[in-house]
């Protein structure tokens with residue numbers, strides 16, 4: 001009975017959320033129409049570079065993983081760096097600069113403690129104090145796309161940052177290239193190819 005009530009409550013919440021989102025959307029579009037009779041179509045491409053989300057990036061190959069923490073441990077991110085076939089080949093063969101067509105993704109998540117798994121680990125390895133965590137809610141995805149002719153002004157790379165399918169603003173995209181400059185001698189890529197466990 002309790003389970004069923006909970007399920008019903010959750011379902012009702014889902015409907016409410018959907019209605020809330022729809023209402024917001026309708027309110028937003030009417031507001032836009034009222035202000036501007038011909039609103040600009042929202043672009044799905046990054047400002048400055050015009051990079052859209054590359055198809056199939058979720059299936060690219062693992063370059064490495066990273067962890068980023070800040071704000072006295074309040075901010076905790078897990079990050080995966082992935083590369084398409086051209087990028088991965090260049091990493092493996094240590095080819096620099098990366099050839100045109102190379103694409104690199106950086107996927108960011110909030111790090112969440114895996115408390116239930118910790119109990120299992122504690123049972124198997126008492127006193128080891130093992131703590132596991134996993135990639136929780138999705139944050140943003142960043143991309144670097146190599147096109148040495150198109151992006152001559154930014155070291156041959158086009159940059160893009162997306163949250164929930166929408167690109168960040170121009171101010172954000174102005175920060176990408178200058179901040180990647182310290183990695184110039186590795187063609188502006190900070191992340192190194194991680195060794196392959198099981199083989200190396």
Ligand code: HEC
Pocket residue numbers: 066067068079081104105106142143144159160161168172173175176177179180188189190191192
């Ligand atoms: C404050 C400096 C800084 C800014 C601004 C910045 N990056 Fe980075 N970026 C880094 C560093 C350092 C790393 C490696 C560390 C990490 O990801 O945790 C990185 C990693 C990346 C990676 C993975 C490949 C690599 O170089 O390791 C991509 C892709 C990326 N950034 C894209 C972007 C995009 C797109 C923007 C702009 C929207 C951007 N970055 C802005 C510093 C920066």
